[in-house]
Amino acid sequence: MSDDRTVAGIKTALAAQVQEAAARYPANRSAIMPALELAQTKFGSVDGTTYQAIAELLDVPEIWVFEVASFYTLFDRAKAGRYHLRLCTNISCMLRGAEEMLLELQRHLAVQDGGTTADRLFSLSGVECLGACDKAPVLMVNEDYIEDITPAKLEALLAALKREWQEQSAEEGAA
Amino acid sequence: MSDLVLLRNIQNPEAPEVAVYESTGGYEGLRNVLRGYTPDQVVEAVKSSSLRGRGGAGFPTGLKWSFVPKDSGKPHYLCCNADEGEPGTFKDRILMERDPHQLIEGMVIAAYAIGANTAYLYIRGEYGLSIRRCEQAIAEAYAKGYLGKDILGSGFDLDIHIHKGAGAYICGEETALLESIEGKRGQPKLKPPFPAVAGLYECPTVVNNVETLACLPHLFRRGVEWFTSMGPKDGPGPKLFCFSGHVKKPGVYEAPMGLPLGEMLEVYGGGALSGRFKAAIPGGVSAPMFPENGFDVKMDFSSLAEAGSMLGSAGVIGLDESASIPRVARRITEFFSHESCGKCTPCREGLTWAAKILRRIEAGEGSPGDVEQLEMLCGSIFGKSFCALGDGAAWSLGAALKHFRHEFEALIPAQAQPVQEMRLW
Numbered sequence: 001m002s003d004d005r006t007v008a009g010i011k012t013a014l015a016a017q018v019q020e021a022a023a024r025y026p027a028n029r030s031a032i033m034p035a036l037e038l039a040q041t042k043f044g045s046v047d048g049t050t051y052q053a054i055a056e057l058l059d060v061p062e063i064w065v066f067e068v069a070s071f072y073t074l075f076d077r078a079k080a081g082r083y084h085l086r087l088c089t090n091i092s093c094m095l096r097g098a099e100e101m102l103l104e105l106q107r108h109l110a111v112q113d114g115g116t117t118a119d120r121l122f123s124l125s126g127v128e129c130l131g132a133c134d135k136a137p138v139l140m141v142n143e144d145y146i147e148d149i150t151p152a153k154l155e156a157l158l159a160a161l162k163r164e165w166q167e168q169s170a171e172e173g174a175a
Numbered sequence: 176m177s178d179l180v181l182l183r184n185i186q187n188p189e190a191p192e193v194a195v196y197e198s199t200g201g202y203e204g205l206r207n208v209l210r211g212y213t214p215d216q217v218v219e220a221v222k223s224s225s226l227r228g229r230g231g232a233g234f235p236t237g238l239k240w241s242f243v244p245k246d247s248g249k250p251h252y253l254c255c256n257a258d259e260g261e262p263g264t265f266k267d268r269i270l271m272e273r274d275p276h277q278l279i280e281g282m283v284i285a286a287y288a289i290g291a292n293t294a295y296l297y298i299r300g301e302y303g304l305s306i307r308r309c310e311q312a313i314a315e316a317y318a319k320g321y322l323g324k325d326i327l328g329s330g331f332d333l334d335i336h337i338h339k340g341a342g343a344y345i346c347g348e349e350t351a352l353l354e355s356i357e358g359k360r361g362q363p364k365l366k367p368p369f370p371a372v373a374g375l376y377e378c379p380t381v382v383n384n385v386e387t388l389a390c391l392p393h394l395f396r397r398g399v400e401w402f403t404s405m406g407p408k409d410g411p412g413p414k415l416f417c418f419s420g421h422v423k424k425p426g427v428y429e430a431p432m433g434l435p436l437g438e439m440l441e442v443y444g445g446g447a448l449s450g451r452f453k454a455a456i457p458g459g460v461s462a463p464m465f466p467e468n469g470f471d472v473k474m475d476f477s478s479l480a481e482a483g484s485m486l487g488s489a490g491v492i493g494l495d496e497s498a499s500i501p502r503v504a505r506r507i508t509e510f511f512s513h514e515s516c517g518k519c520t521p522c523r524e525g526l527t528w529a530a531k532i533l534r535r536i537e538a539g540e541g542s543p544g545d546v547e548q549l550e551m552l553c554g555s556i557f558g559k560s561f562c563a564l565g566d567g568a569a570w571s572l573g574a575a576l577k578h579f580r581h582e583f584e585a586l587i588p589a590q591a592q593p594v595q596e597m598r599l600w
Contacts, residue, residue, distance in 0.1 A: 024336040025336075025356075025358075026250075026376055027357065027358070027376060028358075029357060029358035029359070030338075030356055030357055030358040031358065032358040033338070033339070033341060033355070033358060034338075034339070036341075037300075037339060037341065060358075064358065064359075067359070067360055068358065068359065068360060071343065071360040071361065072300075072340075072341030072342050072343050072361075073341070073342035073343065074300045074301070074340075074341040074342035075341055075342075089506070090262040090460075090506065090510055091262045091263060091420065091456075091460055091492060091503065091506055091507060091510075092262065092263055092419035092420045092425075092492060094502075094503075094506050095420045095421055095492075095494070095498065095503075096420075099506075127342075128260070128262070128344060128510055128513060128514065129260055129261070129262035129263070129264075129344075129510075130301055131259050131260065131264065131265045131267075131268050131299070131301070131302065132265055132268070133262070133263050133264070133265050133417065133419035133420075133425065133490070133492075134265060134417070134418070134419055134425035134426045134427065135425075136419060136420075136425070140301065143303045144303075
């Protein structure tokens with residue numbers, strides 16, 4: 001992830017890919033969603049500076065960018081934790097215990113639905129249908145689907161993610 | 176299940192590769208079309224196949240195409256709706272992940288029929304694997320001459336671009352989907368004008384579902400007669416059904432339309448997870464549920480419509496004896512309330528209010544009159560918004576209240592004071 005989150009820094013980082021996205025459409029406005037996604041991938045979240053940079057790159061009013069960023073739930077306007085857990089609680093997952101699991105996760109991580117742990121390791125969101133109802137309950141960890149969740153599987157997953165983070169932190173510390 | 180059509184490649188992990196797809200008859204339908212049909216003849220063939228849309232509304236596909244004007248002087252667009260989000264539905268994801276060329280071939284055929292040289296494939300952002308598989312399939316199709324300039328020497332050009340959604344159920348509504356591609360919030364627009372006349376960038380546009388488009392290669396490889404020999408006359412062809420919830424064997428199954436709901440729940444769903452079924456939702460959560468004594472309803476477009484529900488997205492959700500219907504209704508209503516785009520007051524306010532009442536009933540804090548209040552709300556939401564989101568919400572809640580009123584009333588303490596009645600509309 002890049003660090004220079006000034007308007008100029010964001011523009012430099014995204015210019016080529018945003019122009020490439022814009023070329024797929026007859027109107028620049030259509031490239032707002034792809035541009036926001038590119039920005040989020042690069043910087044981890046989107047904010048006012050991002051909107052201004054995208055507006056300038058696409059030559060569209062900044063409010064158009066904000067309107068889109070604030071409408072779609074996959075755009076993170078606050079930086080999520082290292083692992084964003086999105087647990088589906090919709091009907092088919094609910095019927096197989098997802099709501100109870102969400103409560104359990106809230107207790108275990110000591111965060112509310114939509115919150116991030118104090119160590120910034122986990123964000124937790126109860127979300128709507130993820131389209132994997134045959135593998136209910138289903139959880140997304142960042143971009144990956146984890147299927148057929150059970151309490152035991154959940155516990156093992158959290159432990160594994162914590163371990164992964166500790167190992168990476170240790171490596172970074174050593175480097 | 177020996178003669179699978181849409182799912183014939185589903186068990187082959189190499190099916191996403193173009194050579195493997197070709198070896199099973201892939202792109203033959205497209206070759207037939209480009210060699211032997213004018214665009215009008217393609218539209219006529221699809222009309223005579225009686226293919227109906229697999230996205231939810233079940234509109235006749237050929238008829239939809241025929242509304243595209245011939246001489247608009249504007250570019251035409253094809254959009255594939257892969258923003259699958261109706262709870263209980265996961266068939267389009269399977270089609271894109273396991274057999275993406277089937278969809279790409281269908282898109283080329285549809286684009287040729289409506290005279291579109293640009294097509295957008297709108298895939299929900301969460302479907303990472305679907306996006307990657309379709310990107311790869313599109314790249315292979317360009318390399319093989321199935322996309323790009325002068326496709327298979329026919330003189331027909333087509334570019335397909337993927338547009339990723341970003342987490343909004345409402346973008347599965349066709350006018351909202353088009354707004355989203357234009358780079359706006361996904362808020363539905365009043366129809367008319369219909370997209371066929373003024374759609375994407377105010378140009379003639381057709382929006383078709385993944386499964387609908389995936390039917391086309393087979394239709395043009397095996398013929399209209401073969402197609403219409405499957406299932407009911409007024410809406411034939413191969414069909415996918417998704418089973419989830421309280422069933423023993425959740426999954427996507429290809430089955431003929433017209434089988435009774437109860438039989439499908441046993442044969443494909445594997446029966447109830449515990450005890451007996453209490454109810455089932457036949458076509459995603461927008462479709463009103465059937466109690467167990469209504470399980471003889473046939474699973475096809477017309478039979479379900481006559482029985483007061485719909486085939487919808489064919490997402491069948493089983494509810495066994497352990498299910499609390501007020502809880503199910505609360506969760507479904509919360510979903511619609513959360514996904515309401517906020518444009519139309521009855522949907523935005525009505526669903527917020529209904530969810531609030533359902534939450535207090537479930538918590539044992541309901542009041543006498545709450546059930547009537549919910550019924551009043553259903554009537555005040557249904558048919559009073561631009562799109563079908565509010566309709567689906569009111570329709571499904573209404574069925575839960577109708578068939579399982581006793582379960583709601585049983586949760587309301589007898590001595591509770593009624594809340595003061597308030598009428599907004």
